[in-house]
Amino acid sequence: MFPSNEELEMYEKVYDYTQYSHDNHVNVIPEASFKKLVHDTFHTITDTLRGTYGPYGSTMMISDQSQTTTTKDGYNVFEAMGFSHHYKRMVYLAIKKICERVNRNVGDGTTSCILLAEKIFNNLNEMVKTPDEKRHVLDILDKIETDLQKMELINPKEVKPLNMDAMKGLINLASNYDESLTKTLIKAFNPVVDKETQIIQSVRNVIPEADVDYSISPDSNTMYAIEYMPGQYRVRVNMDVEFALSMVNPTKVRLILYDHAFNETDWLNFIEGYDDTKTIILARTFMKSFMDSSWLRYLKQKALSKQPVNIILAELKGSDIQNEFKDLAAVLKTDIHTLVTASPIDHANLPEHTITIYKNNCLCLMDLTKKDIPTQYIEMLELEMKKELSKSLVKHQAYTDRLTALRMISKDTLISVRGSSSLEVKMVMDKIDDCTSIVRSALEYGIVPNLLVYGYKRLGWKQKDDKLTRKIKQAIKDSIVGLFEDIMKSKYGETYKPEMLEKYTKGENSIYKRFTSFDVINEMTCPVENLPTSTQYDLEVIAASISIVKYLLTSRALIFDAHLMTPQGDQGHYKI
Numbered sequence: 001m002f003p004s005n006e007e008l009e010m011y012e013k014v015y016d017y018t019q020y021s022h023d024n025h026v027n028v029i030p031e032a033s034f035k036k037l038v039h040d041t042f043h044t045i046t047d048t049l050r051g052t053y054g055p056y057g058s059t060m061m062i063s064d065q066s067q068t069t070t071t072k073d074g075y076n077v078f079e080a081m082g083f084s085h086h087y088k089r090m091v092y093l094a095i096k097k098i099c100e101r102v103n104r105n106v107g108d109g110t111t112s113c114i115l116l117a118e119k120i121f122n123n124l125n126e127m128v129k130t131p132d133e134k135r136h137v138l139d140i141l142d143k144i145e146t147d148l149q150k151m152e153l154i155n156p157k158e159v160k161p162l163n164m165d166a167m168k169g170l171i172n173l174a175s176n177y178d179e180s181l182t183k184t185l186i187k188a189f190n191p192v193v194d195k196e197t198q199i200i201q202s203v204r205n206v207i208p209e210a211d212v213d214y215s216i217s218p219d220s221n222t223m224y225a226i227e228y229m230p231g232q233y234r235v236r237v238n239m240d241v242e243f244a245l246s247m248v249n250p251t252k253v254r255l256i257l258y259d260h261a262f263n264e265t266d267w268l269n270f271i272e273g274y275d276d277t278k279t280i281i282l283a284r285t286f287m288k289s290f291m292d293s294s295w296l297r298y299l300k301q302k303a304l305s306k307q308p309v310n311i312i313l314a315e316l317k318g319s320d321i322q323n324e325f326k327d328l329a330a331v332l333k334t335d336i337h338t339l340v341t342a343s344p345i346d347h348a349n350l351p352e353h354t355i356t357i358y359k360n361n362c363l364c365l366m367d368l369t370k371k372d373i374p375t376q377y378i379e380m381l382e383l384e385m386k387k388e389l390s391k392s393l394v395k396h397q398a399y400t401d402r403l404t405a406l407r408m409i410s411k412d413t414l415i416s417v418r419g420s421s422s423l424e425v426k427m428v429m430d431k432i433d434d435c436t437s438i439v440r441s442a443l444e445y446g447i448v449p450n451l452l453v454y455g456y457k458r459l460g461w462k463q464k465d466d467k468l469t470r471k472i473k474q475a476i477k478d479s480i481v482g483l484f485e486d487i488m489k490s491k492y493g494e495t496y497k498p499e500m501l502e503k504y505t506k507g508e509n510s511i512y513k514r515f516t517s518f519d520v521i522n523e524m525t526c527p528v529e530n531l532p533t534s535t536q537y538d539l540e541v542i543a544a545s546i547s548i549v550k551y552l553l554t555s556r557a558l559i560f561d562a563h564l565m566t567p568q569g570d571q572g573h574y575k576i
Helices: 019-024 031-050 072-080 086-106 110-125 131-148 164-174 177-188 241-246 264-271 288-304 321-332 375-388 393-407 422-445 453-458 467-495 499-505 537-554
Strands: 012-014 061-063 067-071 200-202 204-211 224-230 233-239 252-260 279-286 311-317 352-358 361-363 412-419 447-449 516-521 525-526 532-534 574-575
Touching: 019 352, 031 072, 031 086, 031 110, 031 537, 061 072, 061 164, 067 422, 067 532, 072 086, 072 110, 072 352, 086 110, 086 422, 110 311, 110 467, 131 453, 131 537, 164 177, 164 422, 164 532, 177 204, 177 252, 177 412, 177 422, 200 453, 204 422, 224 467, 233 321, 233 352, 252 264, 252 321, 264 288, 279 288, 279 321, 311 321, 321 393, 375 393, 412 422, 422 532, 422 537, 447 453, 447 537, 453 467, 453 537, 467 574, 532 537
Parallel strands: 204 412, 252 279, 279 311
Antiparallel strands: 012 574, 061 067, 224 412, 233 311, 233 361, 252 352, 352 361, 447 532, 516 525
């Protein structure tokens, strides 16, 4: 017997986002249903991540392909979340893309970013009643987000340079108070410190490498092995192992660069006038037609005449290969050979350097000095960086990374992470990447008090701000204080009372006025160096939170692919 209408009123309808599309045989989820889908998905994400937040946050258990581990790292928890509902996953991926910007630029920040976005959205959603109000609010949020990402507006009086005490505190926070990892990273960074000021001048770049050993007990601690990589300038390459092994020791070679797939024409231009000096051809890749004919013929010829092969092929690897070629060419003081500049090679004028090949995949230049730094090229990059500064902080970070390598102020350290499962090792490697990012960010932009204090101050009112702008900025500032409240609630649970927080956030002793960090565990203000964060971190987290809020506010209808129109069993059901 079917329930009556009166009985159905006792139930709440759930999971009906696509009911309209099924009822009307159309691939559309209308605005009301799609908004509900977006908000329900976001609510699930925030409820999950809130449990990991702060020093009192809980660890989450993650299981993947029969491997289980625990973590309280927000990004790993967020990344491990999966939504079986196709459209909820679309919403999740849109939010993930925004969070990745924070994680890539300053390491950590996923949990703070998402929880802050939730609070800002809840505060602003009450202000938006009409389409005009929404448009106006979105315009203001755009301006605030752009302003936060202008690093040239950082007030140097409120920012401190990174010193050893601050660096230890920074890594300790970013590693979730993992003392073993903190000690390992301090050793791996091997900071160069000014003896008089104790300010850190430079650190080594840390690269993690996985080493999964299933014979290790799951209860044993993760093990680390540190190796300092050689050379003054390094590029990632892919080359024949035999050739790589022959250059483990310092070897003098010529280098020639091709920014495209090396082909038959390039070979003919190269081989003409070649004097059999050991030369590395560094290209984007090598055409199969060339490898199967000319290269094979060359190898056979050398084998028959019992002569050594002195031409070595290497492919350049990296996330931004075109710029890697430009930077390497500037360091080598040579030209890049392109498809349109095909001509015979002047072998006598090719750059010659002493190199080693490290771990078969890293070409290290050994004989560079400060005199070799391409000053004019660096000045050009700095000029480009200033032009792009207000447009994209991500692009600005890419320029900064290139300049760091070009100035050769950073050498590389390889950390081999050894653990009992690939999942455990991956999470530790992610944490190392986070710590590396935030230390480099703090070295570049300085440190400020932990818990978004600097971002809070940057949101201060300006004379030109209209009434609504001031109201929105205040809503964001209130949301930042709300993060503090989340930490206090996780500490005190049901015994928490609002007045516990007010004595630290209001009045003359407010941490937001004194510009000091706040130790939540001991409930006292403390010097910035004890609990620091990177200046860039503070601003990035708030900017990314605003990006998420804009996405939530602009959620409209969804039109999806026609082949997904078939009902997937989500026509709706009821629960009490």
